[in-house]
Amino acid sequence: MSVLTPTMLAEKLDSDPRTVRKFLRSITPREEQPGKGSRWAIEAKRVATLRKQFKKWVADEAVKAAARAEAAAQAATEAVDETETD
Secondary structure, three states: OOEEOHHHHHHHHOOOHHHHHHHHHHHOOHHHOOOOOOOOOEEHHHHHHHHHHHHHHHHHHHHHHHHHHHHHHHHHHHHHHHHHHO
């Protein structure tokens, strides 16, 4: 059985290790995540499944980021409108 690290998986997913670790934390139940100082051990045979999940996760995160940006822009507009009326 071949085991991958997040860095190796990141190369296969065309991403960076930090983003891959965020993704792994999001799909892994908390009690199954490696603790502080432990290491992720990803089975190489899971790469195809993880690739599909990763693409969906990236798309979902992009939607969430766009919603946050829109909410921040709306709040900024409201703040400007409020200061102009004072």
